[in-house]
Amino acid sequence: MKILVGYKRVVDYNVRIQVKPDGTGVVTDGVKLSANPFDDIALEEALRLREKGVATEVVVVGIGPADLTAHLRNGLAMGANRAIHVTTADAVQPLTAARVLLKLVEKEQPGLVLLGKQAIDDDANQTGQMLAALWDRPQATFASKVEIADGKATVTREVDAGLETIEVDLPAVVTSDLRLNEPRFIKLPDIMKAKSKPIDVVELASLGVDSGDHLKTTHYAAPAKRSKGVMVKDAAELVAALKQKGLL
Amino acid sequence: MSKILVIAEHLDGKLNPATARAVSAAQAVKPAAIDVLVLADNVAALAAEAAKIDGVSRVLTVERAENAHPLAAVLAPQVAKAAAGYSHVFAPSTTFGKDLAPRVAALLGVAQVSDVMSVEGAHTFKRPIYAGNAIVTVEADPAYTVVATIRTASWPVAASGANSAPVEALALDVALPSHTRYLGLQSGKSDRPDLQSASKVVSGGRGVGSKENFDVIFKLADKLGAAVGASRAAVDAGYVPSDLQVGQTGKIIAPELYMAIGISGAIQHLTGIKDAGTIVAINKDAEAPIFEVADFGLVGDLFKLIPELEQVL
Ligand SMILES: Cc1cc2nc3c(=O)[nH]c(=O)nc-3n(C[C@H](O)[C@H](O)[C@H](O)COP(=O)(O)OP(=O)(O)OC[C@H]3O[C@@H](n4cnc5c(N)ncnc54)[C@H](O)[C@@H]3O)c2cc1C
Numbered sequence: 255m256k257i258l259v260g261y262k263r264v265v266d267y268n269v270r271i272q273v274k275p276d277g278t279g280v281v282t283d284g285v286k287l288s289a290n291p292f293d294d295i296a297l298e299e300a301l302r303l304r305e306k307g308v309a310t311e312v313v314v315v316g317i318g319p320a321d322l323t324a325h326l327r328n329g330l331a332m333g334a335n336r337a338i339h340v341t342t343a344d345a346v347q348p349l350t351a352a353r354v355l356l357k358l359v360e361k362e363q364p365g366l367v368l369l370g371k372q373a374i375d376d377d378a379n380q381t382g383q384m385l386a387a388l389w390d391r392p393q394a395t396f397a398s399k400v401e402i403a404d405g406k407a408t409v410t411r412e413v414d415a416g417l418e419t420i421e422v423d424l425p426a427v428v429t430s431d432l433r434l435n436e437p438r439f440i441k442l443p444d445i446m447k448a449k450s451k452p453i454d455v456v457e458l459a460s461l462g463v464d465s466g467d468h469l470k471t472t473h474y475a476a477p478a479k480r481s482k483g484v485m486v487k488d489a490a491e492l493v494a495a496l497k498q499k500g501l502l
Numbered sequence: 503m504s505k506i507l508v509i510a511e512h513l514d515g516k517l518n519p520a521t522a523r524a525v526s527a528a529q530a531v532k533p534a535a536i537d538v539l540v541l542a543d544n545v546a547a548l549a550a551e552a553a554k555i556d557g558v559s560r561v562l563t564v565e566r567a568e569n570a571h572p573l574a575a576v577l578a579p580q581v582a583k584a585a586a587g588y589s590h591v592f593a594p595s596t597t598f599g600k601d602l603a604p605r606v607a608a609l610l611g612v613a614q615v616s617d618v619m620s621v622e623g624a625h626t627f628k629r630p631i632y633a634g635n636a637i638v639t640v641e642a643d644p645a646y647t648v649v650a651t652i653r654t655a656s657w658p659v660a661a662s663g664a665n666s667a668p669v670e671a672l673a674l675d676v677a678l679p680s681h682t683r684y685l686g687l688q689s690g691k692s693d694r695p696d697l698q699s700a701s702k703v704v705s706g707g708r709g710v711g712s713k714e715n716f717d718v719i720f721k722l723a724d725k726l727g728a729a730v731g732a733s734r735a736a737v738d739a740g741y742v743p744s745d746l747q748v749g750q751t752g753k754i755i756a757p758e759l760y761m762a763i764g765i766s767g768a769i770q771h772l773t774g775i776k777d778a779g780t781i782v783a784i785n786k787d788a789e790a791p792i793f794e795v796a797d798f799g800l801v802g803d804l805f806k807l808i809p810e811l812e813q814v815l
């Protein structure tokens with residue numbers, strides 16, 4: 255079985271995002287970029303499935319500008335067999351990303367597509383569900399445990415009410431939650447090895463997908479700031495303050 | 503003129519209050535009609551509850567055995583079919599809505615606006631990105647149906663009781679897939695208030711130190727009549743189940759009182775409590791970032807301070 259993994263590059267989660275003063279975007283110049291943490295988890299899961307003999311090949315996919323190559327090399331260094339780079343100068347929205355992934359799915363015929371549940375830049379939490387709908391296949395989102403046997407996946411999902419378990423026929427789309435696994439670190443020799451692994455480059459325009467970028471972002475603003483409050487000296491003063499506010 | 507379809511969320515025969523929050527957001531669009539769609543295996547009680555929510559024009563129901571559990575793959579084709587004639591489809595931005603709405607949007611061939619925090623116009627919305635570090639204004643193309651999830655913490659629960667909207671059964675001719683099967687739900691159900699709707703929440707972090715120690719958080723919460731929450735670090739360490747996680751990738755909440763105990767205040771945690779009324783922080787590190795946003799801060803060892811608090815409560 256082949257596994258396709260979404261491997262998106264985002265602004266590193268440790269970066270304190272600043273909105274540009276003119277409201278046209280956020281400052282991304284010189285900012286550290288990393289793999290979307292959920293995608294590292296998705297990739298780790300795919301690698302473990304290969305190590306267990308459930309999967310035979312792991313392919314990472316990135317949709318983005320020409321300089322995405324170094325990022326995809328990290329995915330290869332982590333252990334993916336090969337990468338597909340769909341090139342586009344513009345950032346794509348989830349519906350377009352899902353349509354692009356569908357094209358790759360049709361060509362690659364994976365048994366499983368593993369994506370992150372959300373990308374931490376846009377926090378959209380859509381792409382996996384959209385791909386599953388367009389592909390007319392099952393989705394198991396927010397996965398914290400995945401077991402595969404007999405052409406089926408049993409997936410534990412982190413939902414508001416607790417942990418839900420569903421069973422889906424393969425092929426299917428699974429999106430990772432944080433507790434699915436802890437991704438491995440990349441070791442130096444693996445970086446060397448990754449240099450010889452193949453990256454297929456495909457131009458987005460050549461795939462014949464309709465753009466689903468129906469949303470226009472017209473303004474960026476900094477969030478309303480909470481002002482720093484007061485320090486109280488002990489439990490009694492805290493309780494008195496809360497009582498005065500009518501909270502106790 | 504806008505016509506909005508709101509997808510009802512429910513569990514164990516009761517509407518989730520997130521539904522009435524989505525109705526509030528729908529009202530902000532000032533539409534000609536707001537219809538609530540109830541998909542269940544047993545719709546009567548749910549429909550009756552939905553019909554009472556202020557602002558609801560009609561309640562539409564689809565009663566099928568396959569709708570017993572909230573499987574997006576099963577519900578989405580029904581919602582997509584029912585969406586014909588509507589300008590907007592809203593679902594709460596809970597795990598239910600996040601799972602379902604994008605599947606509906608893709609079936610309709612439209613983009614989705616996630617986590618709507620304010621309505622600026624029928625096709626213009628504000629939503630957070632980068633864990634709430636930036637708020638964007640998004641314009642949806644009026645040529646398409648707007649599918650959106652509603653950030654529940656930004657919207658009040660629409661009042662209920664004065665309305666009695668008509669209830670109509672929908673006959674939808676849709677084939678449903680059998681490739682997705684529900685096996686079960688392991689819920690951390692307790693008698694404590696629900697984390698997402700509670701007016702008071704006491705949360706513990708890594709600083710609490712162990713599963714056993716978390717009892718001090720539960721005890722304090724019980725004394726206050728509060729729900730219990732946690733940071734990701736506390737969940738990852740196995741102190742409490744995952745459904746208690748508050749933050750970017752957990753629950754986004756807006757209680758009147760939030761007490762963060764042994765939580766440092768990482769940006770991913772803070773994004774979950776931005777809309778809380780009053781934030782109290784208890785932490786032994788006076789430099790902890792949580793104090794930057796706390797209305798009341800108390801520096802010290804939680805194991806000493808919580809018993810002291812309980813004494814004066
Ligand atoms: C520097 C920067 C600038 C941006 N500027 C804009 C802008 O001006 N306008 C705008 O609308 N958006 C902009 N974006 C956001 C970008 O378009 C979003 O990534 C897009 O809307 C998809 O949303 P999402 O990634 O949150 O989707 P989600 O649905 O949250 O993603 C879920 C998963 O889908 C997969 N996936 C999604 N996209 C890709 C991809 N490209 N490659 C590989 N896998 C993928 C991944 O597995 C991911 O974990 C910008 C992003 C960055 C990093």
Ligand SMILES: Cc1cc2nc3c(=O)[nH]c(=O)nc-3n(C[C@H](O)[C@H](O)[C@H](O)COP(=O)(O)OP(=O)(O)OC[C@H]3O[C@@H](n4cnc5c(N)ncnc54)[C@H](O)[C@@H]3O)c2cc1C
Nearest residue numbers: 707708709733734735749750751752764765766771786804
């Ligand atoms: C993609 C991504 C998504 C994330 N999503 C979330 C999310 O949804 N929610 C979330 O919470 N986090 C999330 N995180 C994790 C987040 O970055 C932090 O790691 C996490 O919130 C830290 O939890 P904490 O504050 O409990 O632990 P720490 O940062 O370790 O803080 C523990 C605090 O306890 C204090 N302390 C220790 N002992 C005592 C004592 N005896 N008395 C008083 N104080 C004490 C310490 O001074 C310290 O400030 C996410 C991270 C990533 C990368």
